[in-house]
Amino acid sequence: MEYFLQQLINGLSLGALYALIAVGYTVVYGIVQLINFAHGEIFMIGAFGAYATWMILGQPTDWSTTMSLLVLLPAMLIGGMVASVTVALMTERFAYRPLRNAPRLAPLITAIGVSVFLQEFVRLFYGWVPGFPDAKSAIPFPSVPGLSGESLQFGEVLIQMPAVFTLAALAVCSVFLWYFVNRTKTGRAMVATSQDPDTARLMGINVDRVIMAAFALGAALAAIAGVAHGLRYGNIDFRMGFLAGLKAFTAAVLGGIGNIAGAVVGGLVLGVAEAMATSFIPGQFGSSAWKDVWAFALLILVLVFRPEGLLGAKVVDRA
């Protein structure tokens, strides 16, 4: 039982990471029907932005726990968000907007191009800035006293502090998203645009601005996920966005792409499924090397039996 609970917690915290990234896929898809394959790189840039902030702060290693949690962590989160939101808005403006009315395949291919571009850009940029570590391979993520390496013990169940941070971040973001979508006019404009862009325009909504808001929102959450990833695994890599992005995309499809609540649920389900598969499937099929196989097998199963996703996409009616 403890073992099960332990795996459930592990799965949920991994799933929370996927969920934070998946929201970005789903809001952008909901509005412009674009699978933004570069979103994984936005997540990676969030982590590298947080790292750069830590460098700029003078690589503090001896700060007290209070200072770290109240100053260092928020500073790294904001630094990561600034980096990821800036890059996301630039990709929207220069790569996707010119193709807004092009056939669907064109922006999709562009997204793949943007993804490769951003990976290489980060790798070369870190090598070029004096004092920054060379980013050709994984670099150690700064440890935040009070989070890194710490854990909570509940009976037999051990929860790593980075996992607590990820889950708390997802909880806060979910409440924020609910409030934003249901209780603010920008949120309502976003929902309206995803349902019918032309009518939204006729209601006085600036659709370009709504699309930018969607990209910025997704990027901000991805940056939080980037920091969470760094704290959890202890290092970051310019290639880390690829698999994480693919998993988060899977989570978004699992929950029903276009549906924000679906992205959160899909992320958690995927994380738990991975954790359970590696713990309870016997023999070598249950080894961690097989976890991606089970994750994508789950995706295929859902697509076969429930193609609209677990919560069902909000079907856009363009009558």
Add this chain to the structure above:
Amino acid sequence: MSQTITDGHSVDTGTVLLGASAVTMRFGGLTAVNNVSLNVHSGEIVGLIGPNGAGKTTLFNCLTGLYRPTSGEVRFLGEVLPPKPRLVVRRGMARTFQNIRLFHNMTALENVMVGMYSRTQTNAIDAVFRLPRHRREELASTERAKELLDFVGLSKAADTLSRNLPYGDQRRLEIARALATEPKLLLLDEPTAGMNPQETRQAEELIFRIRDLGLAVLVIEHDMRFIFNLCDRVCCLVRGEVLIEGPGEVVQNDPRVIEAYIGSSETDDEPAVPAADEPEQKGEADA
């Protein structure tokens, strides 16, 4: 061939709100709207009639910035309208659609609140930090939206998803949403399509009440009884061109209008009433 009798007749009470001059819209080789000029004055209800495919909705799309006319210009209160729907809305023109285009997965109240988008001041920053300004404005918007729902007679349906509303209510909700943008001119595209006679009468009464609020109305309809009851002036489009424009009784009795609808000359000598019934059935069949 366009013929305009816009100036100097009795119902010209106010200033010219909308002035379309020589608007032409071509799609490739097809000329959907050809050299149409049309004025709407403040406080006026103007009807736009014509057989299917005459270009009525295309003209609406040109007026509201969904299409950029191939040539000609549209002025609103004397200024040339930018061909961008959201800016057109800001100037004070709102519309409804022939095929209802509500935000189906939003409640009636939310639909109306979306309409207020361009008339509220707070932005995403205020909302994120939950500034008191944002809170006050949200409350005021909610109040105003409820008033508008009340105005069109939908106060009970505020929390119903719009796709679950009966057809006639959806049409009225679209009008409430358009009113939420605080227009000076309201464009209605077949507001009674698919309605029964009782609902049609209610719609008529609603449009009169809208006019009493000080708005001008430009309405597309196939229901001739509805049009001639309601409108100060009627413009008949045929094959993208203005066939005739003038007071209801003149247009109603013009043999060319009757011919355009019936499509033959055998009814030439009959009074206009049978001609008026025919398109009514047609309108219902469309819906």
